[in-house]
Amino acid sequence: MDAAAFLRYLAALPDYRQQIVHIERIPQQDATPGELESPLHPGLQTCLESLGISALYSHQAKAVNAIFGGKNVIIATPSASGKTLCYHLATLDALLRDRNSHALYIFPTKALAQDQLRSLKQIARPLSSRAPTGRGGVISQDAIAVFDGDTPQNERANIRRRARIVLTNPDMLHLGILPHHQSWARLFRNLKYVVIDETHVYRGVFGSHVANVLRRLRRLCSSYGSAPQFICSSATIANPEEHARNIIGLPVAAVVEDGSPHGEKYFAFWNPPFLDEAKTSRRSPNSEAALLLSGLVQRGTRSLVFARTRKLTELIYIYTQGQLSPSLADRISPYRAGYLPEDRRRIERQFFDGELLGLVATTALELGINIGDLEATVLTGYPGSIASAWQQAGRSGRSVDGSLSILIAHEDPLDQYLMNNPDFFFSRNFDNAIINPGNPYILKPHLLCAAWEKPLCDEDEEFFGLSTGTMIAELQQEGTLRKRHEEWYPTPAIDYPARDVNIRATSAQNYAVIDHREGCLLETVEAAVAFFLIHPGAIYLHQGESYLIKDLDLARHIAWAEPSAADYYTQAMDITDLRITSLTKEKKCHAVQVYLGDVDVTTTVVGFKRKRQLTEGVIRQEPLDLPPQNFPTKALWFDLPEKAIARIAEAGLDFRGGLHACEHAAIGILPLFALCDRNDIGGVSTVFHPD
Known part of the structure; x- marks a missing residue:
C-alpha cells in the first residue's frame, strides 16, 4: 500500500484535528542470504524447491547450523522473518535420516498449533509418497498430528501410536501427557527435538509455570534415555538467550540478526482530539479506530485492528459497520477469545481467502497465526510493552510491499507520555521477558x-x-x-x-453463554471475569450482535441471554478490599516505612453502568448483588509521612490523584527489581486503610 498517501488522505478529512502527532518511517530492508554448513536431506531439499525456496536467509542458516551442531537455540527475530522454517527443516531432516526420531512442538494456543499443522503438512507433503531413502525415508501425513483438548477421544490412541511429530500446548503437556507418560513411552524414548514457539509469551507467572513443566519433561526424558535438543522461537525481546535459558534450564545459543527482507513501513502515532476547549477529555479511541478502519477498508486495504478487551473488540466492530456501506460492512469481522473453535476457524479462513478485508481482534491475533499478508495494523492503546507493540505492528508488512501501523492513544498517562515523547518508543530497547521458576x-x-x-x-x-x-x-x-x-x-x-495446578493462573471452570430462545451455545467466558462481563442486566456483545443477560446461574455456570436491540453497552463497577494477614518484613527507606507481607484480596462487582454507543456517555447506574471473589497473595505497601501529606495539601495539589499515580508508577517499575511480569501485578491506593 501507499502508506504516505493514506496519511495524507486522513489529514485532509473534514473531521481531522491534528491527531497525527508523529510519523516514523522505517526503510525497506533487502534479504541477506546464508549458507548451510551441512546439506539438508535430498528429499527435504526437493520440498523446499517445490515451495519456491531457493536459498535460506542468513538467520535461518545460522539457526539450522547451530541446531545441526547439537546446540539448543532461540531464534529471536521480528515477525514474518521465517523463524518457523528453521525448526521445520531441522525436525524433518532428523526424521528423514532416522525413522525412530520424534519431535514435540509446543504452542501457546490451540489455534496456533492447528495453523502450524497445516504449514508443516504442506512442507512435508512430498515426503509422504516418495520412495524411501536412507533409514528415515517416508514421513506420512498421519505421522504429524495435534494432541490437545479438542482432539477426539477416539483419535488419541492412534496419535500416541503413530505420530512422530506431536503438536500440543503447555496445558495438555502438563495435564494430559506428562502424567500419562507410560502411554507416551515411544515419544519420550525417541525424542530428538522439542520446539517451543512464541517463547516471549512465556513470561511472568505463566512462564514460570511453563518452565517447570519443561523441567518435568526433561526429567522424564532422562528416565527414558533421551536428551532432546530445544529449539525456541520468539519475537524480538531484550534478553532472548537469558529468557530461553530460564525457560528450559539449559544453555542456549541466540540467533538475533534478521536476514529477511521487508518493505518500507510507516508507523504513525495518533492522539484523539479534545472534546472541549477546557481540554478535560478526549474523543474515544474506539471511535477513532472505527474511523481509521473504515477508511482503510474503503480503499481496499487488508487491515487488522487490535483492541485491549473482548468488549472493545465488539464495540469497534459495531462502530465501523455504521460507517461502511452494507457491502463493505459484510467484509469486516470481530475475532477474539471466547468464540467457539469453529467460528474462529471460519473467520481465519475467510480473512486468509480475501472474503474479509478487515478484522478487529484482541491479542489472540498478536501471535503468528497465518491470516495472509496484511497492509495495515491499528493498535487501540499501547499494549503495555514495547515488544508487544512491535509484535502487533509487525502483523502488517510481511511482504516486501509497503505497510502502515498506527498507534491510537488512550487517555491514561503512559499512552499520553508516548504521544508527547515518541522518541522514547522508537529509540528504546525492547523489554526483558522475566520469569522465576524457583518461586x-x-x-x-x-x-x-x-x-x-x-x-x-x-x-x-x-x-x-x-x-x-x-x-x-x-x-x-x-x-x-x-x-x-x-x-x-x-x-x-x-x-x-x-x-x-492451573498454569495460566485463571479459573478452570468456564461459564457458558446460552441463547435461551434457540438453546444454542454462543461462547464461553472464564469464571475469573464472568461477573464483569455476563452479570444480570449486562449487554454481551457477540460477533457484532447485542445480547441481554437475563440471568446468571451461579450453580450451573450458565448465563442465559437473549437478542437485544439496545443502543447502549454496559460496564461493570467493582470495589477491591485488601486485608493484611501477616507482616514478614519492613524497612525504612528515607522518610518512608515499607512493608512486605501476606494479604487477602477481595474483589466485588457492585453494579454496572449503561453507556451510550459512540459517545460512550453514562446513561445510568444500576446495583448488583454478586458474591465476592477472594484470593491470597503477597504484597508490598508503604505509608506516606504526615509531613508529606501536609505539604501536598498546602500546595493545593490532588493528594488522591498523586497517590493513584504512585500506584501505577510502582506497578510499572516493579519488574525492574522483581522476577515478575507487569501483567501479574495489581495495586490499591487509599487515603486511609484500616490495617
Missing part, C-alpha cells in the same frame, strides 16, 4: 506433580534447582510427600495433582 508458590506444586509422575530423588536438583531439597522437605512436612528407600512419593491422599 516456591510455583515450584512446590510442580514438584508434587513430578513425584506423582516418578518418585523424586536427590539427583532431581539437576532439573529443579538448588532449592529442590528445601521444597521437598516442606512438602514432606505438609504431609503431601513421604520418603521411602531414598525417594519421595506422594502420600495416599494425593491423587492426580496436575489437576489442581
Whole structure:
C-alpha cells in the first residue's frame, strides 16, 4: 500500500484535528542470504524447491547450523522473518535420516498449533509418497498430528501410536501427557527435538509455570534415555538467550540478526482530539479506530485492528459497520477469545481467502497465526510493552510491499507520555521477558506433580534447582510427600495433582453463554471475569450482535441471554478490599516505612453502568448483588509521612490523584527489581486503610 498517501488522505478529512502527532518511517530492508554448513536431506531439499525456496536467509542458516551442531537455540527475530522454517527443516531432516526420531512442538494456543499443522503438512507433503531413502525415508501425513483438548477421544490412541511429530500446548503437556507418560513411552524414548514457539509469551507467572513443566519433561526424558535438543522461537525481546535459558534450564545459543527482507513501513502515532476547549477529555479511541478502519477498508486495504478487551473488540466492530456501506460492512469481522473453535476457524479462513478485508481482534491475533499478508495494523492503546507493540505492528508488512501501523492513544498517562515523547518508543530497547521458576508458590506444586509422575530423588536438583531439597522437605512436612528407600512419593491422599495446578493462573471452570430462545451455545467466558462481563442486566456483545443477560446461574455456570436491540453497552463497577494477614518484613527507606507481607484480596462487582454507543456517555447506574471473589497473595505497601501529606495539601495539589499515580508508577517499575511480569501485578491506593 501507499502508506504516505493514506496519511495524507486522513489529514485532509473534514473531521481531522491534528491527531497525527508523529510519523516514523522505517526503510525497506533487502534479504541477506546464508549458507548451510551441512546439506539438508535430498528429499527435504526437493520440498523446499517445490515451495519456491531457493536459498535460506542468513538467520535461518545460522539457526539450522547451530541446531545441526547439537546446540539448543532461540531464534529471536521480528515477525514474518521465517523463524518457523528453521525448526521445520531441522525436525524433518532428523526424521528423514532416522525413522525412530520424534519431535514435540509446543504452542501457546490451540489455534496456533492447528495453523502450524497445516504449514508443516504442506512442507512435508512430498515426503509422504516418495520412495524411501536412507533409514528415515517416508514421513506420512498421519505421522504429524495435534494432541490437545479438542482432539477426539477416539483419535488419541492412534496419535500416541503413530505420530512422530506431536503438536500440543503447555496445558495438555502438563495435564494430559506428562502424567500419562507410560502411554507416551515411544515419544519420550525417541525424542530428538522439542520446539517451543512464541517463547516471549512465556513470561511472568505463566512462564514460570511453563518452565517447570519443561523441567518435568526433561526429567522424564532422562528416565527414558533421551536428551532432546530445544529449539525456541520468539519475537524480538531484550534478553532472548537469558529468557530461553530460564525457560528450559539449559544453555542456549541466540540467533538475533534478521536476514529477511521487508518493505518500507510507516508507523504513525495518533492522539484523539479534545472534546472541549477546557481540554478535560478526549474523543474515544474506539471511535477513532472505527474511523481509521473504515477508511482503510474503503480503499481496499487488508487491515487488522487490535483492541485491549473482548468488549472493545465488539464495540469497534459495531462502530465501523455504521460507517461502511452494507457491502463493505459484510467484509469486516470481530475475532477474539471466547468464540467457539469453529467460528474462529471460519473467520481465519475467510480473512486468509480475501472474503474479509478487515478484522478487529484482541491479542489472540498478536501471535503468528497465518491470516495472509496484511497492509495495515491499528493498535487501540499501547499494549503495555514495547515488544508487544512491535509484535502487533509487525502483523502488517510481511511482504516486501509497503505497510502502515498506527498507534491510537488512550487517555491514561503512559499512552499520553508516548504521544508527547515518541522518541522514547522508537529509540528504546525492547523489554526483558522475566520469569522465576524457583518461586516456591510455583515450584512446590510442580514438584508434587513430578513425584506423582516418578518418585523424586536427590539427583532431581539437576532439573529443579538448588532449592529442590528445601521444597521437598516442606512438602514432606505438609504431609503431601513421604520418603521411602531414598525417594519421595506422594502420600495416599494425593491423587492426580496436575489437576489442581492451573498454569495460566485463571479459573478452570468456564461459564457458558446460552441463547435461551434457540438453546444454542454462543461462547464461553472464564469464571475469573464472568461477573464483569455476563452479570444480570449486562449487554454481551457477540460477533457484532447485542445480547441481554437475563440471568446468571451461579450453580450451573450458565448465563442465559437473549437478542437485544439496545443502543447502549454496559460496564461493570467493582470495589477491591485488601486485608493484611501477616507482616514478614519492613524497612525504612528515607522518610518512608515499607512493608512486605501476606494479604487477602477481595474483589466485588457492585453494579454496572449503561453507556451510550459512540459517545460512550453514562446513561445510568444500576446495583448488583454478586458474591465476592477472594484470593491470597503477597504484597508490598508503604505509608506516606504526615509531613508529606501536609505539604501536598498546602500546595493545593490532588493528594488522591498523586497517590493513584504512585500506584501505577510502582506497578510499572516493579519488574525492574522483581522476577515478575507487569501483567501479574495489581495495586490499591487509599487515603486511609484500616490495617
